Amino acid sequence: MLGIIRQKVGSAGFPASIVGQALQRVRPTAFASRNYSTAAKEMTVRDALNSALDEEMSADPKVFLMGEEVGEYQGAYKISKGLLEKYGPERVLDTPITEAGFAGIGVGAAYYGLRPVVEFMTFNFSMQAIDHIINSAAKSNYMSAGQLSVPIVFRGPNGAAAGVGAQHSQCYAAWYGSCPGLKVLAPYSSEDARGLLKAAIRDPDPVVFLENELLYGESFPVSAEALDSSFVLPIGKAKIEREGKDVTITAFSKMVGYALKAADILAKEGISAEIINLRSIRPLDRSTINASVWKTNRLVTVEEGFPQHGVGAEICMSVIEESFGYLDAPVERIAGADVPMPYAANLERMAVPQVEDIVRAAKRACYRSVPMAAAA
């Protein structure tokens, strides 16, 4: 801990968070990788998102939801179940099929002072609206010199589902993460989903909120604190899901679950992996990642998206910039295959990182096996 505090801290605002992180580490880490609180209540990610939307809409009449199928159909993935009935068609709008249209309308409403939550059926469809997300939402506060603020949230499932093919499986974390003016969040657990969505809705800047279809049905324990309607998680702060001392593994969204399983397997072989749930792609919590690398000296980044210009590439560069002297091994990057997602189940499985890939990468980083380059 002393080592961490002694290190050069990038800029203002971080020392407090480092202490906060340190305090978090003092909490007992349970054996099942997900139990980080003493609560008994479990909640699916779907219910977590639904309750977050419900509470924010109830607290602030300016918040409204807009998207395809969000109203009468109760949401394409049932995330907005019950909201139309509770808040009426003025606040839960079923839109015609025009992503560009309703993204633009959402931005216009935000310009004028409402707080829209715009749902894309999947972020693949957000490409039809990407001009509005980038040019109308992300850049407006800057271009108008602070006169046009855009407190909008774009949310929806991101990344691969199961057997949905190339046009429904791309991960957009890297694309949106590269754009200044946007904040990009990627929750994993129900607590993440609740806290981050509430924070996103309350945030005055445009937020891209990347969910995951396969996580919607998964249950996680939630603490009483997380169930409170004033619960928010800070944007820009990663979470150490599991402490370790031998290798740092960063992941976000579904890959956090995979990384945790990989950590179990590695533990049996005597490698203690520290799993960081990024939670926030932009701003990236560089200090938590770097502090972890100072401790473990090895890094593996995991993501589902395409490898080139991915989130892992940015993390790797951040670590090289701040912690080069601490690395004992080259940074290992696990990403999806550099191909449009195939449909056949066996091919799809090979195009997305699996737990075994993470285990092998961690071992390579720990010099327990031959590096990939040397094997080529």
Place this chain on the structure above:
Amino acid sequence: MAVWFTRSGNVARHLKRNMGFLGKLNHSFLGFHQRNSSLVSPIDESYRNAVVVLNNAMALFSVRCSESTLAEAQRDSRYDEHENQILDFPGGQVTFTSEMRFISESPEKRTKCYQVLDDNGRPILGTSFQPLSKEFAVRMYSNMVTLQTMDTIFYEAQRQGRISFYVTSNGEEAINIASAAALTFDDVVLPQYREPGVLLWRGFTLQEFANQCFGNKGDNGKGRQMPIHYGSKKLNYFTVSSTIATQLPQAVGAAYSLKMDSKDACVITYFGDGGTSEGDFHAALNFAAVMGAPVIFICRNNGWAISTPTSEQFRSDGIVVRGQAYGVRSIRVDGNDALAVYTAVQTAREMAISEHRPILIEALTYRVGHHSTSDDSTKYRPVDEIEHWRMARDPVTRFRKWVEWNGWWSDEDESELRSSARKQILHAIQVAEKVEKPPLSDLFTDVYDHLPSNLLEQERLLRETIKRHPQDYPPEVPM
């Protein structure tokens, strides 16, 4: 007049050109549908009957806005008084017809254009318009002259290299000022980029225009954008964004917000003929109608989208006919007639707010100037066409004639106004040129609501670098 129609293409000529092909189509149709005893060829008659067919269909088409789309029980088919079968389909009742008739792709006559003043500035006999007081009319006229003068001088300043870029609104002064005059300051404006007159009307000073063009410290855009990208939260004029037609769905969103607040205000948004080809135009009009958003869509159909004439932009009868396709009430107006624009916009505003509906106004005009200072329009259109519109059809002159005819303006007033405007604008430019540029800190603010630590860090590093290597950095950027 003749010059204008020759160049831009005549709708009727389009029809005649295509008739030969369609005539051939007729024969194949007749061959197939022989069981139909009344063999009315579907296309030949359509030119005459297009309007009739359309009217019949519309009269029987009941629009139910707020019905749920849940399936209804199948009703028995019924018959109207002409023994034509009526059936329920999703969306409402439709009458059937045994005659197969295609609605023509273009109407026999183009939609008429609302005009109040003739070319000599006299009100047309029988016309109705909103009366103006002397003070108001003179104010409108002064603003039109100021806008025209400002455009001329800023354009020259760009040519002299004093500013990098400029966009004039020559020929569209009436649309700019008259539409602005018909609104209240609570009405929200989402412009394209050829509407500085609206800002001028609302009180944006000549100095503020100059400051933005020079990107100096006085610019309330903090020097972030190219010239003519004005914006003023105070005056309810959303900052100009270069992207075409993106302001249209945004306008609908803002209007929805006004509606939810039950404000006595509407949104007005401007775009050109070219902007109507964007997908955003379609989405915005469709949405506005569905949501009942109080927004006025004003299309400045000035005949040109940079070098693309309207004949290559669309094949419809301008923009006004598209309104009905989306369920939006629309009107075509003479954009060079200030009184017509004023009356139409004022009426549109009342309708939009009281009835919670969007209105589409197509203002026909001509883009006298080049698209921008990066364009030389003589390369793609004849100089005599431009000159004709600049001189004979000038909206400022036309309105002046009306104001003078009312005894409210004189030649002395004219020369005084023009020289005073010119002096003020030149002065504003001289001042703006000398004002300091925005400080370095303005490079990093407003990316987010609060300055994030990584940008603070970047600013710190930049300052350090400048301190160490001052000769590599421009001296006029204040630290």
